[in-house]
Structures are given as structure tokens and as C-alpha cells.
Amino acid sequence: MIQSQSIQASPPQPELPILVAQGLTRRFGGLVAVSGVSFSVKPGEIFGLIGPNGAGKTTLFNLMTGLIRPSSGTLWYRGSEISCLPPYQIAARGIARTFQNIRLFGNLSALENVLIAQHRQIQSGIVSGVLNLPKNRQEEDSIRQRALNLLERVGIQRDRIHEKANNFAYGEQRRLEIARALALQPQILLLDEPAAGMNPNEKQQLSQFIRQVRAEFDLTILLIEHHVPLVMGLCDTIAVLDFGELIALGDPAVVRQDPAVIEAYLGGE
Ligand SMILES: Nc1ncnc2c1ncn2[C@@H]1O[C@H](COP(=O)(O)OP(=O)(O)O)[C@@H](O)[C@H]1O
Ligand SMILES: [Mg+2]
Structure with missing residues (x-):
């Protein structure tokens, strides 16, 4: 058996x-702003x-x-x-963040604010960028599409994505900041x-x-x-x-x- x-x-x-x-401790002159802080995040x-x-x-x-x-x-x-x-x-x-005091580029559009965050991530080199080679254009297209998706995701209507960030209501600006942070994946x-x-x-x-x-x-x-x-x-x-x-x-x-x-x-x- x-x-x-x-x-x-x-x-x-x-x-x-x-x-x-x-x-974790951080002093500013005589002030201890953060004092011996320990924790872990799951x-x-x-x-x-x-x-x-x-x-x-x-x-x-x-x-x-x-x-x-x-x-x-x-x-x-x-x-x-x-x-x-x-x-x-x-x-x-x-690790991405938003700020207590909103830090958008107020004179740029909602879309531009998100695109700028992603721009650093473009993989193609400067040469293909200058020559506007297909690989670069494809990348730009997909980055733009991702930005549009994120804006939609945070509830910014498609017909407003070209408006300046400054023109958005406070709560909308906060959501725009979240979209920008999410753009960093x-x-x-x-x-x-x-x-x-x-x-x-x-x-x-x-x-x-x-x-x-x-x-x-x-x-x-x-x-x-x-x-x-x-x-x-x-x-x-x-x-x-x-x-x-x-x-x-x-x-x-x-x-x-x-x-x-x-x-x-x-x-x-
Ligand atoms: N860059 C800085 N220089 C000097 N003091 C600072 C600086 N940043 C924050 N502090 C001081 O550290 C303390 C904690 O500030 P902060 O972290 O902004 O508090 P909270 O976000 O909890 O309101 C405050 O007394 C603040 O004035
Ligand atoms: Mg604070």
C-alpha cells in the first residue's frame, strides 16, 4: 500500500x-523636522x-x-x-509624486503637462528625433496616446486637453497632477x-x-x-x-x- x-x-x-x-532624521538648522522615523510599506x-x-x-x-x-x-x-x-x-x-502646492506648468496645456513628464522616457536617440525617423514617430504616437488615455482616466474631457493648466479648477489641477505622475509609470x-x-x-x-x-x-x-x-x-x-x-x-x-x-x-x- x-x-x-x-x-x-x-x-x-x-x-x-x-x-x-x-x-530617518532630517534637521533644518536647530529644527528636527523628521526625527528617527522607521516604518515599512507593503x-x-x-x-x-x-x-x-x-x-x-x-x-x-x-x-x-x-x-x-x-x-x-x-x-x-x-x-x-x-x-x-x-x-x-x-x-x-x-517613485512619483504630486505636490502640496500644485506644480503644473500653468501656461502649458493639460496635454503638454503630461507629455513633458513622459518625454524623458523616449527611447530613440536624438538623431532619429531630428530626422523624424519612423521609429521616433511611432514612439511619439504611442506616448501621445498614453497621455490621452491618462487624461481621460483622471476625468479631463477630450475637448479640454488643449486648455492651459491654469484655466482648470483646483480639483481638476490636482487630478492633472496625478495624471502627470502616472505618466512616469x-x-x-x-x-x-x-x-x-x-x-x-x-x-x-x-x-x-x-x-x-x-x-x-x-x-x-x-x-x-x-x-x-x-x-x-x-x-x-x-x-x-x-x-x-x-x-x-x-x-x-x-x-x-x-x-x-x-x-x-x-x-x-
Ligand atoms: N526646506 C526647509 N527649510 C527649513 N525648514 C523647513 C524646510 N522644510 C520644512 N521645514 C520645516 O520643517 C517642519 C515640517 O514641515 P513639513 O514637512 O512641511 O510639515 P507638514 O507637511 O507635516 O505640514 C516645519 O517646521 C517646517 O517649517
Ligand atoms: Mg505638508
Whole structure:
């Protein structure tokens, strides 16, 4: 009789984090804007970063995108250190962002704003570009098509893509910024207060949109947001910063009950 042999299934692999911060610190003169912050982000999650004004949230994004360097501590992305890479290299590796203060080219059209983001990625050399060889034209066509798709995806109507970015309403400009960030084909998208200045209805739509974008583009999303219900409803993990220090980290429902968080941030709610 054949002995039934239990097939040893390999143990479930713990999911490797896509982004890790270890003891991250950034000083500006005597001010410690980010102080010994450690956390890790799982691939595919929506990771919320909350905290009072001046808590160091944007500074953390600036560190992650190479705009500033840490005073000490380390950032790893997919297992390799990125702490001292310049912004373009970090962007090329797959980390894209939007800004708290919208940074579109206001006098360029919506379409041009997205095309510019993609332009760096054109593979053909300058020679074929100057001669307008077929390979280059094909590439331009596909880049243009991708830009059009992204604009459509963020809800900018086709008949408005040639309008100047400045002419768009605030909420539309924020969505245009997201389209521009997505044009870089990132793996991680950092959104710095994307709902700022939006009305409750727009906030609700944005929340749905972020979820859809995550699924569609297979993204990991880090989100700075003040609107607590939006953050609680949307995020898988929440990190709370206060005076540069991480005072709570974890499941939204747990973080919400944390006395230090209530004291520092949710007190007025
Ligand atoms: N480039 C800078 N130079 C000097 N101080 C800065 C700079 N960037 C941020 N800070 C200071 O660091 C602290 C954290 O700022 P920030 O990260 O913008 O906070 P948050 O985004 O949480 O509101 C604030 O006190 C701010 O004034
Ligand atoms: Mg900020």
C-alpha cells in the first residue's frame, strides 16, 4: 500500500516591503523636522500619513523623492538604498509624486503637462528625433496616446486637453497632477494632500478614484491627508507624525483609538 505522503507546502513567504525607512532624521538648522522615523510599506497598500501642520509629512515625501537628503537614517526601495539618490534617479526607479502646492506648468496645456513628464522616457536617440525617423514617430504616437488615455482616466474631457493648466479648477489641477505622475509609470505614488481645497463630493470621488488607480496601475500609494474620515476609510495602514516623531503606526481602527493620537491630532474631532 502506498503511504500517503503529505506534501510539504512551502511556508507562506512574508511579503517583502516595497519601501522601508529606518531611523530617518532630517534637521533644518536647530529644527528636527523628521526625527528617527522607521516604518515599512507593503506592496499594494494605501499608506496614510497624518499629523498636524508642521509635523514633517511633506519633509518625509521630500526625503523619499530625493529633493532633500536625510541628516541620518536610511531609506530602502525594493531592497536597495535610495537615501542619497538624486530625484531623477528615484523617479526613474518608480517613485512619483504630486505636490502640496500644485506644480503644473500653468501656461502649458493639460496635454503638454503630461507629455513633458513622459518625454524623458523616449527611447530613440536624438538623431532619429531630428530626422523624424519612423521609429521616433511611432514612439511619439504611442506616448501621445498614453497621455490621452491618462487624461481621460483622471476625468479631463477630450475637448479640454488643449486648455492651459491654469484655466482648470483646483480639483481638476490636482487630478492633472496625478495624471502627470502616472505618466512616469511609477510603482509607488506619493500624494501630498490631494483632497486639499476639494468639496465633500469631490473628496468622496477622489477616494474612489485613488482606489481604482491603485488596482488599475498596480500601485502602492502613500497619501498625506488631513481629512480624517477620508484617511480612515481609504488607508490600509496609518502613520501619525507629531513634531517629526512617529507617534503611532498601524491599522486605522487601532490608530484612531490611540490616546497619543487623540491628544495630538484627533482631539478636536
Ligand atoms: N526646506 C526647509 N527649510 C527649513 N525648514 C523647513 C524646510 N522644510 C520644512 N521645514 C520645516 O520643517 C517642519 C515640517 O514641515 P513639513 O514637512 O512641511 O510639515 P507638514 O507637511 O507635516 O505640514 C516645519 O517646521 C517646517 O517649517
Ligand atoms: Mg505638508
